Amino acid sequence: MNASGKTLLTQRVKVSRGEIHIIEERCKQCRLCIELCPREVLQESEKVNEKGYHLPEVVEEPEKEKICVSCGICEVACPEYAIWVREKKEMHQGRGIYGKNSSNR
Amino acid sequence: MSHKMTRGKKPLLPQELHPMDQWLRSERMPHIWCAGCGIGPTLYAWVRALDTVGIDKDKVVYVSGIGCCGRGSGYLDVDGFHTTHGRAIPFATGIKLVKPDLCVNVISGDGDIFSIGGNHFIHACRRNVDLLVICTNNFIYGMTGGQLAATTPIGDYSTTTPYGNIEPPFNTPYLADASGAVYVARWTSIHVRLLEKSIAEALRMKGFRYIEVLSPCPVNYGRRNRLREVDDIAKWFWQSSVIRHGADTREVQIEKGKPIILGNFVKREKLSYYGELKKLEEKVKRAAEAKK
Amino acid sequence: MGKTVLTGKHFWYGNIAIAEGAIAAGCRFFGGYPITPASEIAEHISKRFPEIGGIFVQFEDELASMAAILGASWAGAKSMTATSGPGLSLMMENLGLGVMMEVPTVVVNIQRGGPSTGLPTLTAQGDVMQAKWGSHGPYEIIALSPDSPQEAFDLTIRCFNLAEKYRVPVILLASETVGHSAGKVIVPPENEIELIDRKKPTVPPEEYLPYKPDEDLIPPMAYAGEGYAICTTGLTHNEKGYPDVSAETQEKLVRRLNDKIRKHMEEIVDVEEENMEDAKIAVVSYGQVSRPVKRAVKMAREDGIKVGSIKLITIWPFAENVIRKWAKQVELFIVPELNYGQIYLEVKREVAGNSETVLVPRMGGKLITPQEIYREIKKVSKK
Structure with a gap:
C-alpha cells in the first residue's frame, strides 16, 4: 500500500531494467537464482560449465512481465558470487515492482 | 564500492567483476562450499553491511574456527584468521583488546561456536567484548559429513542419529541474551536484505553482538531430512518464518512444524569490556596520583 | 604511567620474578586461568598491568587463554600466559596453532606433580616431554628452565626474545619450588635489558607473502589492521597463507618449521658447564635440581x-652437541630429575652407548637433596 491507499500493483510506475551477468566457472547449479527471482526471468539452460553444471539463462518475455527489474535478489542470494545485476541506464514503463513472489527478501 | 582492488593479483576487468570481488581473494574462487550453501550469501550480506557502514577494509578482521564456515576467513581479502575448533572468539578477543580500533568479526558455524566453543561464547557475552559474532547455523556438522550438532532439531536425522535426534537443541538467541549480549538477532541466508540491515545495525554498536543466520545445508542436512533440494530448505525458511522484532528470546526455539521466529530480538546499552578496562585504568591512575 | 622496569635489588618469589621479567620484556597482554602453583603470576600481573597500560584478562579456561594470546600477538602485542601441567595439557591445541601460524608468544609452566591433578602444591619436572611433544604433529619448540627467582626473571626475558626472533611459542619450564621460593633478584637498568622484536615486512602489501621466509627461514610478520590482508590458518598452507593440503606443501612447510629451530641450535642452546675439564663423571640437570647438584659436585670434588x-x-x-662432545671424555652421566626419566632418555640417546647413563629419579613432591646426589656420585665412582 502506498500513501494514497492504492496498491502499487494498480499503479503505472517507472521501473528500472537490469542486465544480468554470470561468471560461468563459479556456478554450481543450485538454482537459487531461478527459484528466488520474483519475475521468473531465469531458467536452467542446456549450457554447462567446465564442471558440468547447467548454467542459468535469461528468458525475457515482455508480454508476460518476465523482465529483469534489477531487484538483485539473484545476486545477493547466489552462494557462489557467480551472478550479478547491473541496472540499465534507461527506465521503462511497467507495473510496480511487486510481482507474484512479492517479498522483502 | 570505493575500495581498492583485491591485493596481490591482477584485477579483473570491471565488467567481469561481481561486486563481491572487491572483498574477495578472487583467485581462490570457486570456493569449497556446496551448491546452495548459505555461507556465501551470509558473507555477501556482511560485506555489503560493512560497505554501508563505511568501514575501512584494512580495519576489518575476520576470525573463524573450524568447519565449512571456518574456511571463509581465507576467501576474503581482509585480515583473516582461520583458528582452531571453537576458539575463534577468544582468539578474536586477543586481537580486539590489543587493537581496539579494528572491526573484529567472528563468523563461524554452529558446531564451532555452540558445541566445542560454547563456553567461550557465553563468557564473551558475559564479558561484553567488542565483537560481532555471526553464526551460520545449518543444524548439522557439514564439513565432517553430517553428524549431530547442538542445534539439530529433535527428531532429525544425522549420520550419528540414524534413528532420529533425542537431544533438545540450543535456542542460541536465548543463550546469547541470557549471557548478556548487547545485540541479538536471527535471520536466514534467504532473508539476505534484512540480514544485511541487521548486520549494519550491529556494526554500528559496541559490545558483544550476536546474529544467528539459519543456513541451508542441502547436502548434509537436507538430504537426510526430506529437504533434499536447495529450494526445499529455502521454502522451509521462507514459508515457516515469522518476523517478530523484539520477541522474547525464550520463545524463539526452533522446532519442526512450528514457525521459525526471525527478527532483531535484543538491543541493550552497556559499556563494553574495553570501556570498563579504560575506566579501571583511570581509577588506578587516580589512586596512584593520590598516593603521591 | 607506572614504572615498567623495576630496576634495583628485590626479594621476590620466582612467580613474581617471572611476572616482572615479562613486563620488563615488553609483555602487555596476559590471558590466563588460575591454577596452583602458577596463580601468583596472574595475580601480580593483574595488579601491575593497569598501571602500565597492559591488558590482563582472566579467561574461562586455558583453551581460551592460549587462543587469546595468539590473537594478541597477531595484533602486535607481546603476550603471555602462565599455567601448570593440567592447564598446559589444555593449551596444547593452540600451542600447535601457534607453531603452525608462527606466532611469537610465551607460555609459563610452573610444573607440579602429575599425572592428572597429581600434586597441585608440590614440585615436579614431569612435563619435559609434554613441552616438546604435547601437541600433535612434528614440530620443534623452544623451552627454557630456570633454577631460581633471578634466573626466572632473566630467562623470562630471554623467552620473549627467542619467541620474537624465531616466531614460535616459547615455554618457560619452571617448577613449583622455583615459583614459590623467594630469593634475591637484581633487575638491571632498563637500557641494559636487550630486547628483540619480530621482523616486520619491508615490502608493500601487494608484494607481501605472509609465509615467505627470509634466508634465516623466518618470515617477517605483519600485524592485523596494517593493510597487509594477512591470510593465516592452522591448515597446511603455502607462502600466501592459503590452505594447500598437498603432500608437497606439507613437506616444505613442516620441514621449515622444524629447521628454523634446528638450524639455529647454536644460538638457542645455552648450558652451564662446571668442573668439566677433567671430568669422568658428569651430572646433567636442569631447573631447581641443578642447585643441589652444584653442592653435591663440590662435595664429591673434595673427595677427589x-x-x-x-x-x-x-x-x-636439546643440547645434543654438548652431550655428544662430552660423551667422548665422560665415562658416566648421572641424570637426576623429578620424574621417571625424561631428559635422561635424551642424554642416553646422545651418549649412544659411548658412556653409561644413570637415572636418579624422583616422582616429584620434594627436591632431591645434595646428599642423595652425592651418594649417587660416590656409588658410581667406585665402579
Missing part, C-alpha cells in the same frame, strides 16, 4: 672424584 656438572638452561631444542 673427577665429577663435573652440565646444567641445561635450554631444555628444547
Whole structure:
C-alpha cells in the first residue's frame, strides 16, 4: 500500500531494467537464482560449465512481465558470487515492482 | 564500492567483476562450499553491511574456527584468521583488546561456536567484548559429513542419529541474551536484505553482538531430512518464518512444524569490556596520583 | 604511567620474578586461568598491568587463554600466559596453532606433580616431554628452565626474545619450588635489558607473502589492521597463507618449521658447564635440581672424584652437541630429575652407548637433596 491507499500493483510506475551477468566457472547449479527471482526471468539452460553444471539463462518475455527489474535478489542470494545485476541506464514503463513472489527478501 | 582492488593479483576487468570481488581473494574462487550453501550469501550480506557502514577494509578482521564456515576467513581479502575448533572468539578477543580500533568479526558455524566453543561464547557475552559474532547455523556438522550438532532439531536425522535426534537443541538467541549480549538477532541466508540491515545495525554498536543466520545445508542436512533440494530448505525458511522484532528470546526455539521466529530480538546499552578496562585504568591512575 | 622496569635489588618469589621479567620484556597482554602453583603470576600481573597500560584478562579456561594470546600477538602485542601441567595439557591445541601460524608468544609452566591433578602444591619436572611433544604433529619448540627467582626473571626475558626472533611459542619450564621460593633478584637498568622484536615486512602489501621466509627461514610478520590482508590458518598452507593440503606443501612447510629451530641450535642452546675439564663423571640437570647438584659436585670434588656438572638452561631444542662432545671424555652421566626419566632418555640417546647413563629419579613432591646426589656420585665412582 502506498500513501494514497492504492496498491502499487494498480499503479503505472517507472521501473528500472537490469542486465544480468554470470561468471560461468563459479556456478554450481543450485538454482537459487531461478527459484528466488520474483519475475521468473531465469531458467536452467542446456549450457554447462567446465564442471558440468547447467548454467542459468535469461528468458525475457515482455508480454508476460518476465523482465529483469534489477531487484538483485539473484545476486545477493547466489552462494557462489557467480551472478550479478547491473541496472540499465534507461527506465521503462511497467507495473510496480511487486510481482507474484512479492517479498522483502 | 570505493575500495581498492583485491591485493596481490591482477584485477579483473570491471565488467567481469561481481561486486563481491572487491572483498574477495578472487583467485581462490570457486570456493569449497556446496551448491546452495548459505555461507556465501551470509558473507555477501556482511560485506555489503560493512560497505554501508563505511568501514575501512584494512580495519576489518575476520576470525573463524573450524568447519565449512571456518574456511571463509581465507576467501576474503581482509585480515583473516582461520583458528582452531571453537576458539575463534577468544582468539578474536586477543586481537580486539590489543587493537581496539579494528572491526573484529567472528563468523563461524554452529558446531564451532555452540558445541566445542560454547563456553567461550557465553563468557564473551558475559564479558561484553567488542565483537560481532555471526553464526551460520545449518543444524548439522557439514564439513565432517553430517553428524549431530547442538542445534539439530529433535527428531532429525544425522549420520550419528540414524534413528532420529533425542537431544533438545540450543535456542542460541536465548543463550546469547541470557549471557548478556548487547545485540541479538536471527535471520536466514534467504532473508539476505534484512540480514544485511541487521548486520549494519550491529556494526554500528559496541559490545558483544550476536546474529544467528539459519543456513541451508542441502547436502548434509537436507538430504537426510526430506529437504533434499536447495529450494526445499529455502521454502522451509521462507514459508515457516515469522518476523517478530523484539520477541522474547525464550520463545524463539526452533522446532519442526512450528514457525521459525526471525527478527532483531535484543538491543541493550552497556559499556563494553574495553570501556570498563579504560575506566579501571583511570581509577588506578587516580589512586596512584593520590598516593603521591 | 607506572614504572615498567623495576630496576634495583628485590626479594621476590620466582612467580613474581617471572611476572616482572615479562613486563620488563615488553609483555602487555596476559590471558590466563588460575591454577596452583602458577596463580601468583596472574595475580601480580593483574595488579601491575593497569598501571602500565597492559591488558590482563582472566579467561574461562586455558583453551581460551592460549587462543587469546595468539590473537594478541597477531595484533602486535607481546603476550603471555602462565599455567601448570593440567592447564598446559589444555593449551596444547593452540600451542600447535601457534607453531603452525608462527606466532611469537610465551607460555609459563610452573610444573607440579602429575599425572592428572597429581600434586597441585608440590614440585615436579614431569612435563619435559609434554613441552616438546604435547601437541600433535612434528614440530620443534623452544623451552627454557630456570633454577631460581633471578634466573626466572632473566630467562623470562630471554623467552620473549627467542619467541620474537624465531616466531614460535616459547615455554618457560619452571617448577613449583622455583615459583614459590623467594630469593634475591637484581633487575638491571632498563637500557641494559636487550630486547628483540619480530621482523616486520619491508615490502608493500601487494608484494607481501605472509609465509615467505627470509634466508634465516623466518618470515617477517605483519600485524592485523596494517593493510597487509594477512591470510593465516592452522591448515597446511603455502607462502600466501592459503590452505594447500598437498603432500608437497606439507613437506616444505613442516620441514621449515622444524629447521628454523634446528638450524639455529647454536644460538638457542645455552648450558652451564662446571668442573668439566677433567671430568669422568658428569651430572646433567636442569631447573631447581641443578642447585643441589652444584653442592653435591663440590662435595664429591673434595673427595677427589673427577665429577663435573652440565646444567641445561635450554631444555628444547636439546643440547645434543654438548652431550655428544662430552660423551667422548665422560665415562658416566648421572641424570637426576623429578620424574621417571625424561631428559635422561635424551642424554642416553646422545651418549649412544659411548658412556653409561644413570637415572636418579624422583616422582616429584620434594627436591632431591645434595646428599642423595652425592651418594649417587660416590656409588658410581667406585665402579
